[in-house]
Every structure is written in C-alpha cells, then in structure tokens.
Amino acid sequence: MSILNHPPSEVDLPALRGHALNLRRKMMSMATGKGEGYIAQGLGMADCLASLYFHEMRYDPQDPEWNGRDRFVLSTGHYSIAMYAVLAEAGIISPTELASYGLNGSRLPMSTFDETPGVEMVGGSLGHGLGQAVGMAMGLKLDGSSARVFCEFSDGELQEGSTWEAAMAGATFKCDNLVVMIDCNGIQADGPVTVKIEPVADKMTAFGYETVEINGNSVEELTTALASSRSPNGKPKAIVMRTTPGFGVPTIMARDRAHFVRIDNSEWTALTEELETHNG
Numbered sequence: 001m002s003i004l005n006h007p008p009s010e011v012d013l014p015a016l017r018g019h020a021l022n023l024r025r026k027m028m029s030m031a032t033g034k035g036e037g038y039i040a041q042g043l044g045m046a047d048c049l050a051s052l053y054f055h056e057m058r059y060d061p062q063d064p065e066w067n068g069r070d071r072f073v074l075s076t077g078h079y080s081i082a083m084y085a086v087l088a089e090a091g092i093i094s095p096t097e098l099a100s101y102g103l104n105g106s107r108l109p110m111s112t113f114d115e116t117p118g119v120e121m122v123g124g125s126l127g128h129g130l131g132q133a134v135g136m137a138m139g140l141k142l143d144g145s146s147a148r149v150f151c152e153f154s155d156g157e158l159q160e161g162s163t164w165e166a167a168m169a170g171a172t173f174k175c176d177n178l179v180v181m182i183d184c185n186g187i188q189a190d191g192p193v194t195v196k197i198e199p200v201a202d203k204m205t206a207f208g209y210e211t212v213e214i215n216g217n218s219v220e221e222l223t224t225a226l227a228s229s230r231s232p233n234g235k236p237k238a239i240v241m242r243t244t245p246g247f248g249v250p251t252i253m254a255r256d257r258a259h260f261v262r263i264d265n266s267e268w269t270a271l272t273e274e275l276e277t278h279n280g
C-alpha cells in the first residue's frame with residue numbers, strides 16, 4: 001500500500017506551487033465553455049488543496065476508502081471544481097474524467113456527491129460540513145485511529161448556527177485530530193459577506209480552538225500552519241485562511257461579484273494565458 005506524506009517530509013515549496021498551478025490549469029479547463037460557475041472559489045482554494053494533498057495528508061490513491069486515511073471534508077459543495085481537480089492531480093480519479101464535470105450522469109456534479117471516489121460528504125446544503133467532520137473525528141478517536149480530519153468551510157457558513165454548534169462540540173469532545181480550515185474569501189452569493197462575522201480568529205480561539213490566521217494563497221504559510229496543527233494536545237485546531245477569489249488569474253480576481261462568474265466562450269483562451277503569464 002502506498003501511503004502518501006506520512007509523516008510529512010520536508011516541505012518542498014516549489015513542488016507545492018507546481019501542484020497548485022496544475023490544479024488551476026485543470027479547473028480552467030473544466031470551466032471553459034460552461035459559461036458560468038464557481039471557478040473563482042476554486043482558484044482561491046488551490047494552494048490549500050495542494051498543501052493538504054501533496055504534503056500534509058495521509059491517503060492511498062489506489063484505495064480511497066482505506067480506513068486509515070486522513071479525511072478531507074469539503075463543506076462548500078459548490079467548490080466541487082477544486083475538489084475534482086485535486087482528486088485527479090492526486091491520482092484518485094482519472095484526469096480524463098474531468099471533462100465530464102457538471103454534465104448529466106457524470107460522477108462529477110457541480111455540487112459534490114459522496115459516491116465520487118475521494119469525496120467524504122454530500123455537499124449543496126451549506127452549514128453541515130463541520131458537524132459531520134466533528135462526528136468523523138470523534139469516531140476515529142473512539143476507534144483508536146491516528147487518522148485526522150481536515151474540514152474546509154466558508155465565511156458564508158459562519159453565519160449559520162449549525163457551524164457554531166459543531167464548533168462547540170469539537171472543542172467539548174477534545175477533537176485534537178480535527179483541523180478546520182476556514183475559507184475567508186470575503187464573499188457570499190451576491191457580494192461581500194453581509195452579517196458581521198469578524199473577528200473570526202478570536203471567536204474560534206474563544207470556542208476552544210488553537211487558531212492561526214494566514215494568507216491562504218501562500219503554500220509557505222499554509223504548510224507552516226498545518227505543521228503546527230499536529231499536536232495531540234486535546235484541542236481542535238483552526239486555520240483562518242484569507243484567500244482571494246480567482247487567485248492566479250488577474251481578470252477573475254478583479255471581478256466585483258465573483259461568486260458565480262459569467263464568462264463568454266471567447267474569453268477563456270485569454271484567461272488561460274493569463275494564468276500561465278501570471279504564474280509561469
């Protein structure tokens with residue numbers, strides 16, 4: 001059995017940046033011709049996913065159900081484009097399958113479904129990822145497993161009571177095998193986050209989490225934060241990630257309303273070139 005990245009080796013930042021660029025390339029190609037979609041969030045999450053799947057997490061691409069695997073719980077099902085890109089980059093699904101993203105009958109629907117290999121929960125209804133992740137973390141501990149649970153959720157989901165209930169449970173039940181990664185990208189559906197959620201880091205600390213706040217588009221800061229999340233000290237960990245929607249493609253970064261971007265077929269070639277020029 002090939003077990004990746006355990007214990008994590010020395011950080012190879014250029015390799016991680018290379019993976020993040022590959023993820024962005026895959027996402028751009030999946031989004032091309034779709035006309036509209038969640039490309040901006042996907043591009044914003046690429047560095048986080050590269051750091052998790054190519055440095056921090058333990059899993060077996062040949063056996064995605066392997067019980068000893070670390071779990072990655074993507075709470076924001078609409079970020080599926082990023083999830084599929086990393087599953088292909090990690091060898092859990094085939095890169096050729098990415099062409100079926102969002103098509104009828106595909107295993108890669110626009111919002112995640114747990115029958116897709118490597119996907120841990122059904123997405124779509126927001127505010128449920130952390131509750132499920134806490135349950136997984138508790139179950140793994142009861143089983144005596146050393147596997148960990150990494151749970152992404154969003155700033156928009158910080159406006160949902162279920163997220164805070166789950167956060168309290170994670171601390172109450174001493175889930176030190178749980179790392180929450182909060183994607184604070186500053187937007188929700190129609191524009192900027194509406195209900196005041198700040199200061200996110202202070203709130204997570206008050207809820208019993210060992211918390212750091214970082215630039216979520218820096219693999220250096222991400223891997224440092226992940227390294228500090230490993231201690232089995234009875235506390236769950238929180239990484240507050242400040243990310244920029246569209247990161248890597250300046251024209252998408254400059255979009256005012258980036259939640260569900262509309263892009264003409266004629267624009268994709270230039271945008272894909274921008275990714276290469278900006279990151280090459």
Ligand SMILES: Cc1ncc(C[n+]2csc(CCOP(=O)(O)OP(=O)(O)O)c2C)c(N)n1
Nearest residue numbers: 041124125126154155156157187188189259
């Ligand atoms: C429970 C629930 N309420 C509303 C929606 C509709 N919805 C889909 S995405 C979204 C935006 C939520 O904000 P965030 O998760 O921060 O997403 P971002 O805009 O950053 O992609 C909303 C309200 C939903 N999917 N689930």
Ligand SMILES: [Mg+2]
Nearest residue numbers: 155156187188
């Ligand atoms: Mg958001």
